[in-house]
Amino acid sequence: xxxxxxxxxxxxxxxxxxxxxxxxxxxxxxxxxxxxxxxxxxxxxxxxxxxxxxxxxxxxxxxxxxxxxxxxxxxxxxxxxxxxxxxxxxxxxxxxxxxxxxxxxxxxxxxxxxxxxxxxxxxxxxxxx
Numbered sequence: 001x002x003x004x005x006x007x008x009x010x011x012x013x014x015x016x017x018x019x020x021x022x023x024x025x026x027x028x029x030x031x032x033x034x035x036x037x038x039x040x041x042x043x044x045x046x047x048x049x050x051x052x053x054x055x056x057x058x059x060x061x062x063x064x065x066x067x068x069x070x071x072x073x074x075x076x077x078x079x080x081x082x083x084x085x086x087x088x089x090x091x092x093x094x095x096x097x098x099x100x101x102x103x104x105x106x107x108x109x110x111x112x113x114x115x116x117x118x119x120x121x122x123x124x125x126x127x128x129x
Contacts, residue, residue: 008049010040056086
């Protein structure tokens with residue numbers, strides 16, 4: 001039997017993170033959820049995930065961008081795929097995409113909250129495959 005793929009959710013919205021956890025666990029993934037960047041960084045170091053689902057705005061409005069940038073420039077972690085799931089555009093009006101903001105937004109995929117379950121699973125499977 002193959003080992004479950006590990007997904008780490010880093011999102012300060014406890015309810016949203018737990019909803020993602022339920023969906024992913026019911027589809028065969030092992031899931032951890034951290035509520036801030038510091039705890040997320042510790043979790044990455046202790047239990048390297050196969051995928052990170054990352055919010056943008058947490059304690060600071062740029063937490064997710066900064067964490068993603070740092071991870072993608074870390075020799076040991078740069079290959080971990082990152083799916084940014086955020087409401088930053090809805091809350092700020094600023095639109096981001098890996099195509100136009102690739103130097104700073106180095107996530108492997110980016111989607112606005114809320115994301116339909118089927119689309120979430122499709123993106124997760126594509127990134128983890």
